[in-house]
Amino acid sequence: xxxxxxxxxxxxxxxxxxxxxxxxxxxxxxxxxxxxxxxxxxxxxxxxxxxxxxxxxxxxxxxxxxxxxxxxxxxxxxxxxxxxxxxxxxxxxxxxxxxxxxxxxxxxxxxxxxxxxxxxxxxxxxxxxxxxxxxxxxxxxxxxxxxxxxxxxxxxxxxxxxxxxxxxxxxxxxxxxxxxxxxxxxxxxxxxxxxxxxxxxxxxxxxxxxxxxxxxxxxxxxxxxxxxxxxxxxxxxxxxxxxxxxxxxxxxxxxxxxxxxxxxxxxxxxxxxxxxxxxxxxxxxxxxxxxxxxxxxxxxxxxxxxxxxxxxxxxxxxxxxxxxxxxxxxxxxxxxxxxxxxxxxxxxxxxxxxxxxxxxxxxxxxxxxxxxxxxxxxxxxxxxxxxxxxxxxxxxxxxxxxxxxxxxxxxxxxxxxxxxxxxxxxxxxxxxxxxxxxxxxxxxxxxxxxxxxxxxxxxxxxxxxxxxxxxxxxxxxxxxxxxxxxxxxxxxxxxxxxxxxxxxxxxxxxxxxxxxxxxxxxxxxxxxxxxxxxxxxxxxxxxxxxxxxxxxxxxxxxxxxxxxxxxxxxxxxxxxxxxxxxxxxxxxxxxxxxxxxxxxxxxxxxxxxxxxxxxxxxxxxxxxxxxxxxxxxxxxxxxxxx
Numbered sequence: 001x002x003x004x005x006x007x008x009x010x011x012x013x014x015x016x017x018x019x020x021x022x023x024x025x026x027x028x029x030x031x032x033x034x035x036x037x038x039x040x041x042x043x044x045x046x047x048x049x050x051x052x053x054x055x056x057x058x059x060x061x062x063x064x065x066x067x068x069x070x071x072x073x074x075x076x077x078x079x080x081x082x083x084x085x086x087x088x089x090x091x092x093x094x095x096x097x098x099x100x101x102x103x104x105x106x107x108x109x110x111x112x113x114x115x116x117x118x119x120x121x122x123x124x125x126x127x128x129x130x131x132x133x134x135x136x137x138x139x140x141x142x143x144x145x146x147x148x149x150x151x152x153x154x155x156x157x158x159x160x161x162x163x164x165x166x167x168x169x170x171x172x173x174x175x176x177x178x179x180x181x182x183x184x185x186x187x188x189x190x191x192x193x194x195x196x197x198x199x200x201x202x203x204x205x206x207x208x209x210x211x212x213x214x215x216x217x218x219x220x221x222x223x224x225x226x227x228x229x230x231x232x233x234x235x236x237x238x239x240x241x242x243x244x245x246x247x248x249x250x251x252x253x254x255x256x257x258x259x260x261x262x263x264x265x266x267x268x269x270x271x272x273x274x275x276x277x278x279x280x281x282x283x284x285x286x287x288x289x290x291x292x293x294x295x296x297x298x299x300x301x302x303x304x305x306x307x308x309x310x311x312x313x314x315x316x317x318x319x320x321x322x323x324x325x326x327x328x329x330x331x332x333x334x335x336x337x338x339x340x341x342x343x344x345x346x347x348x349x350x351x352x353x354x355x356x357x358x359x360x361x362x363x364x365x366x367x368x369x370x371x372x373x374x375x376x377x378x379x380x381x382x383x384x385x386x387x388x389x390x391x392x393x394x395x396x397x398x399x400x401x402x403x404x405x406x407x408x409x410x411x412x413x414x415x416x417x418x419x420x421x422x423x424x425x426x427x428x429x430x431x432x433x434x435x436x437x438x439x440x441x442x443x444x445x446x447x448x449x450x451x452x453x454x455x456x457x458x459x460x461x462x463x464x465x466x467x468x469x470x471x472x473x474x475x476x477x478x479x480x481x482x483x484x485x486x487x488x489x490x491x492x493x494x495x496x497x498x499x500x501x502x503x504x505x506x507x508x509x510x511x512x513x514x515x516x517x518x519x520x521x522x523x524x525x526x527x528x529x530x531x532x533x534x535x536x537x538x539x540x541x542x543x544x545x546x547x548x549x550x551x552x553x554x555x556x557x558x559x560x561x562x563x564x565x566x567x568x569x570x571x572x573x574x575x576x577x578x579x580x581x582x583x584x585x586x587x588x589x590x591x592x593x594x595x596x597x598x599x600x601x602x603x604x605x606x607x608x609x610x611x612x613x614x615x616x617x618x619x620x621x622x623x624x625x626x627x628x629x630x631x632x633x634x635x636x637x638x639x640x641x642x
Contacts, residue, residue, distance in 0.1 A: 001248025005190035008136035009084070011129065011183075011243040012342060021342065022085055028346050034085055037337050041082035041091050044075055053079075053094075055101040063102075066111035069120060072098075073127040080134040081338040092138040095131050100143055102128075103150045115157030118165045118177025119232060125154065125180035126236055129187035130338075148192040151184040155194050158184070162203075169207055170214040171224055171394040172233035178207040179240050186243055205244055205252065208237050212257045215394070217366025220260025223391045225282025225417075226268070234261065235291035235339070242294065259300030262292055265311070266303055266353060267362045267371035270406050272378040273310030277404050278417040279369065279386055281395035281434060293343035305350035352376055360500075361473045363466035370466050372473040372498045374407075374505060381407040381590070383507060385496045387461035387477025397434040398449035400461030400479035401494040402441050405507065407590040410545030411529040413440050416570060436525075438567050441479075442511050442584075443523045444489050449482035464493075471639040472623075473498045489515050495625065502641045503619040504598045507588040508612055512627065514581045522582035524575040526552070527567055534571040536564055540586075541573050548592050555602035555612065556585035583627060585610060 003010050013021060025034045043051040053075055054060060062068035076095055083092035102108065109115075113124045132139070132147055139147065158180040168174030182204035185197040194200075211233070216222050222229035241252040268277045295301035353376050360373045368388015374381040384404040390396040405413035416438045436448040465476035479492040497508040513522045526541075528534060533544040540553040541562060554560045554575055563574045577584055587600045598616035604627065605611065614621040620642050626635040 003186060003189040003247055007190070009133045010246065011133045011186060012239065012246075012338070013084075014246075018084065022087075025085055025341055030341055030344060030346075033337055033340050037078055037082045037341075038086065040075075040078050041088075041094075044079060045090070045094050053098060055098040058101070058105070058107070063107045064110070066108075066113070066116070066120065068108060068111075069113050069123055072102075073123055076127050076131050078337055080131045081341065083138070084134050084338075085341060089138065092135040096135050096138045096143070099128060099131050099135075100146070103146060114154045114180075115160070118161060118168065118173035118175075118180075121154075121158050121161070121180035122176025122178075122183075122236055125158070125183045126239065128154075129183040130239075132187050144191070148188045151188045152192060152194050155181040155184045155197075155200060159196065159200070166203075166207070169210045170391045172228040175207050175211040175215070175233055176236055178204050179236055183240060183243070186247060189247075201244065201247070201249075204240060205249055208241055208252050209255070211237060212252075212255050214391075216257050216261065217364060218257075218260075219362075219364045219366060220257060220262070220264040221364035221367035221369050222261070222264065223367065223389075224394045224396075225278060225280040226265070226276045227278070227282040228395055229261070230265070230276075234258075235336075238291040238294050239339075253294050256300075258292065259295050259298055262295060262300050262303050262307065263358075263362070264364060264369075265307060266358065267364075267373070268369070268384060269307075269310055269382070270411070271373075271376075271380045271382055272409055275311075277371075277382065277384045277406075278415055279384065279402075279404070280390075280399065280415075281397050282415075282417050291339050293339055293345075296343060296345045296348055302348065302351065302356060303353070305348055306352055309350065359468070361466075361468045363463065363475075365463075368461055368463040368477070370463060370473075370475040370496075372468075372475075372496075372500075374498075374500045379408050381405070381498070381500075381505065381507075383473075383496065383498050385463075385475045385477060385494070387463045387475075387479055387494070389460050389462075397439070398436040398482070399434070399439040399441060400449055400482045401477045401492070402439045403494070403496065403509065404440070405550075405588060407550065408545070408548040408592065410543075410548050410550070410590070411532070412543050412545065412550040412588070412590065414527060414529050414570075415439060416527060416567070438527065440526050442492065442494070442513055443525060444492070444513060445521050446523075449479070467637070469639075471499065471501045471641070472637065473500065474625075474637050489513055489520075497623060497625065497637060499614075499621060499623060499639060501639075502614075502621045504589065504614055504616040504621065506598070506600075506614055506621075508623055508625075509584075509586045509588070510610060510625070510627070511584040511586075512582070517580050519578055519580050520582070522577050522579070522584070524577075524584050524586065525567075526573040526575075526586075528571050530570045532571060534564055534573060536562055543571075548590060550588055550590045551597055553587045553589070553600045554584070555587060555600060556583060556604060556610070558602075560584070585612065587612060587614075589614075 025031055043049045044053040046052055062071050079091055079095035112120055161177055165174045165177030181200035185194050185200050245251045296304050363370045370385045372383040387401045404415055436443055460481045461477055461479045464478050467474050474497045477494045491514040493512045495510040499506050511524055528543050535542045543550040554562055560575050565572045565574055585602050598614050601613045603611045608627050610625050610627055612623045622640045624638040
């Protein structure tokens with residue numbers, strides 16, 4: 001099948017559906033979103049407003065620089081949404097004129113809005129195609145012809161990069177690059193002949209399928225950081241999949257990995273909401289599930305009303321949607337408005353994860369992420385342990401066995417995220433990957449992790465064990481393959497135990513690094529949120545959060561030389577141990593201000609057992625576990641409470 005000549009709108013909805021869509025936005029949450037869309041449209045069209053989108057004079061350099069696509073395109077998305085849901089011709093005309101200004105003046109050409117990097121091509125094609133489709137009746141015949149010729153040129157540019165984009169199909173750049181020619185073709189189908197049009201659309205269908213299987217593991221965890229999947233890839237994939245479905249293609253939105261992505265968001269949700277744990281090369285504020293609204297009504301989609309109250313697509317949650325921020329660069333992604341107005345359903349009740357029967361821990365096997373929680377409330381704990389494979393062409397970092405810890409509304413142990421100290425990988429043809437020394441990992445002899453080809457950031461860790469019971473959750477990560485031949489390390493294990501029952505919950509981390517007999521330096525690194533304060537104490541350190549604290553006890557070795565430093569604008573604790581077999585035991589115990597601190601001790605028995613004891617008041621909790629050097633690795637852990 002194909003779209004008919006002159007049939008617009010057609011990509012996400014038809015003209016026949018518009019009356020019902022507009023009626024659905026007359027009340028409830030949709031009405032609040034539409035009110036915000038109307039206000040933003042008014043701002044963009046008002047020359048006296050700071051958010052004015054001055055396509056005529058183009059006084060702002062955003063029209064001429066690459067970064068402009070991150071502002072101009074979302075704003076155009078918002079304008080086309082406003083026209084669709086209000087029928088205000090002035091809004092449609094303004095969006096049309098902005099599009100024609102881009103075309104007629106070659107805006108963004110030098111930085112490659114339409115023929116640069118894969119993700120740039122995809123973003124640009126997405127917005128231009130949807131504005132043309134939604135505002136089609138506001139274009140004159142002459143303007144339509146000009147747009148159609150521009151689309152044909154753009155397809156030719158995009159197809160020049162086809163092989164390179166296909167090689168990066170697991171990441172956001174590749175799949176968005178292959179999205180570009182298909183969307184251009186579908187937008188003008190039946191109106192102009194474009195060489196290889198059908199092939200471009202077929203390639204996108206295949207690309208989305210490949211991304212779902214190569215960029216996301218079978219349990220729903222993305223191989224790039226959440227920022228790249230939930231904001232930079234999935235929305236474009238889902239919208240394109242819907243367009244292809246309406247054209248008569250297969251319904252890729254039925255792929256269960258779209259649903260499973262929601263569960264990854266659930267388990268990696270920072271307590272209190274607002275964002276996800278920013279694993280790997282990722283910004284910390286990246287919790288959008290707007291395009292996942294296509295999954296409402298499906299089994300996994302039952303999470304969406306509750307996730308909506310926690311994350312940034314929901315107008316009751318995040319100021320980005322409803323605030324009066326006048327900074328043009330800080331407006332939300334405009335597509336979020338459209339997806340919400342199209343797909344939000346008020347008839348699906350809001351149930352908590354507990355009510356829906358979700359456990360408090362999940363191992364995302366293919367990705368090597370283990371999420372462990374004490375509950376779903378703001379003050380509950382989240383421990384996220386990563387030790388898994390990295391995909392070469394994806395955004396990644398040298399962070400095997402990295403640990404993040406959130407509790408009592410505080411961010412105690414964090415990943416510095418995007419913007420870590422960068423590495424020049426000119427020899428590998430890549431760059432931008434944060435090193436190990438800005439993560440909560442163990443460094444050996446001062447060297448950052450390396451992958452199998454000694455490439456910074458390309459690591460191959462493995463999660464060897466994941467067990468949960470009523471009393472505890474435990475994981476075991478193996479990062480030995482990340483050390484490379486220069487490191488001489490035979491074993492690099494991290495055992496994590498979250499003791500979540502009893503009078504005092506606490507977190508135990510046991511690290512083992514071992515070579516073939518020669519002493520070496522192992523340094524355990526811990527990083528906290530900027531703004532937190534770290535105080536060295538006798539046998540450990542205390543992380544002072546904004547309202548609450550976390551006690552960290554370095555129990556083994558008992559004479560460790562704990563040091564305080566700074567790393568990438570945040571406090572860093574370094575715990576060095578020099579040995580041929582470097583074992584370290586650290587216990588973290590959050591507490592509210594003024595609460596009595598529990599007492600922790602550790603014994604290493606001759607049989608290769610660690611016994612960690614917590615005494616609080618008259619209660620005692622003992623954790624007995626094998627040192628990681630002991631075989632077999634998966635020996636049972638015992639937790640005794642009295």
